Amino acid sequence: MRRSTLYLLMATHVFLASGTYVFAKAAAVGFPNAETLTLARALGAGLILLLLTGWLIPRPRFGMKDWLKMLGFGILLVPLNQYSFLRGLRHTVPSHPALFYALTPLGVLLLAGGLRQEMPPKRKVLGVLLALVGVCIVLRPWEAGETITELRIGDLWVLCAVLAWVVYTVLVGRTCQNHDPRVVTAWSLILGAVAMTPLGGYSLLTMDYGSIPLAAWVGLAWMVVLTSVVMMLVWNVLLSYLGPVEVAICTNAQPPTTAVLSALMAAVGLLSGEQDLGLLFWLGMITILTGVVLVQINDHS
Template sequence: MHASSSEAVSPRQASLGPVYAALLVQVLINTGTYLAGKRAMEELPPVTVVLWRFLLCAFVFCLLLLFTPGPKLPPRSAWRHVLMLGLLAGPINQMLFFYGLSQSTAAHAALLYALTPLGVYLVSLARGHELPSLRATLGILTALAGVVVLLLGRGLASARGSLVGDLLILAAVSAWVVYTTEGKPFAAAHGPVRSTAWSMIAAAVLLLPVTPFALAPGRTFSASLPALGSIAYLAVLTSVVAYLIWYWALSKVPASRVAVFSNLQPATTALAAWVLLGESLHWGLALGGGLVIAGVRLTQSAPLGPVTPRALEESGGEAPVLEASLVQGASRGSGQARR
């Protein structure tokens, strides 16, 4: 793990300009995710948007698997894990996210998803994979203070609907934290492209029972072109292209450098929502957002603690690799949600 990171920044390699350019594209794609979700739900229910997104995403990943060398189906021993990841990524995370987004704002959603690295860090502490540090603790407290400011910045009375939406999004973030921590060892074993394809296809399969009630093909195909384009954006650009760019970049440079780009997302989303959706830039958003981003960066910069006996026991003697994957998952999580 460490060897690959050092190789990624070796001066003997070609310029990293294309990598950083691709990461900027990824940030812009994820910025549009929240805006596309809001636009699609102006004409369609959240469950319909989620269902079409995963059906189209699964179709694209099926085509991708056909042209990817190696096994097309997960091994029999991994099916339960794949279904669990699909449940977390699809029905749980995305239903909570889209219903929350329908009652909140795109800027709030982007900021709350910036808490994902903190959640992954806390899970790794609970499992004994890391030891607590003062820097990480200060980061967590700073980010939590930012969430409080973000939720209450406009007052409980005027933000009641937004508060409910924000709480649903926080629940979605919790599901994404579990997906990240549980999915990292699986991705390390089977590769990020194949493991992501399997989990996204599983998510679509798990959503099939609601198809007769939520697919609404007549209503969907009678929607406007911007609404249909938003669904296509969510399915192809957010769920496939942005994810592949992210992991390609991580194969070229250390996760800490990639994570810096993810911290641009809340600011770019807030600005885009202000320009395109007319969302206000109130003081609570500015102060709370600044605290959240500062807390995330402070936690991400905390040094790894020594390997504990518990970590060695749980990881079968490979705790350093598992620790590194969890920390990288924390850095990646704030830029992948989608989702």
């Protein structure tokens, strides 16, 4: 594949990810609760992935032990990760989750190192500390007030989602060495939807569909089709042709692009409320991304 095509795919992935944070906000606010939205998203994505199985996604060839692993991965991915993300996004602004998800490499470093009982090098430790300082700047624990308190509650839920994503990433790694990553991701999502059904099924069946605003349906469609399906396939293509450092640019570029997209959409009235894009946010973002880059460079230097 041509280099220019790969870079176009990277730019596409960044745009779709940034759009996810912005459009998912409308869905998180427009649906009655996070349980309903999480299940609707998981069921929609699961249906599409089932339709793609045998075509773009190979058929699963799992033993019983692998199926149990898929169920565990699904619980991490949907009831823990996606639910916590949408629960948090209901209270915070789109730019914050984009920034916190950029912490994924640091979380993977700490968890994987802990499982191997290895102490990370000093440069990585410095990167982690810098990133934590950046998180503190964004959370602003020294401030009080109704607005910042609601933002902070949302941010803490999002950080729980990031933690679940980190655990999923570390645990799924070995399984993806033995099975096609597309198959593992697809069936993790499908079984995650099954696991989420007892939590959101009744609410999904009984909610007033007519009261859901159009923007919320658009946000749900974006997450189902573009986030859970298209981005997954693009990500696998990128990993097949590029090294981890190059692919990591996709994650690192999401916070600033999401912030800019949020500002533009707020300016034209498509996002309501203050987007918390002041000096402290940008300072926190620079600090976090500096820490992340330190870890990534040291990984491959």
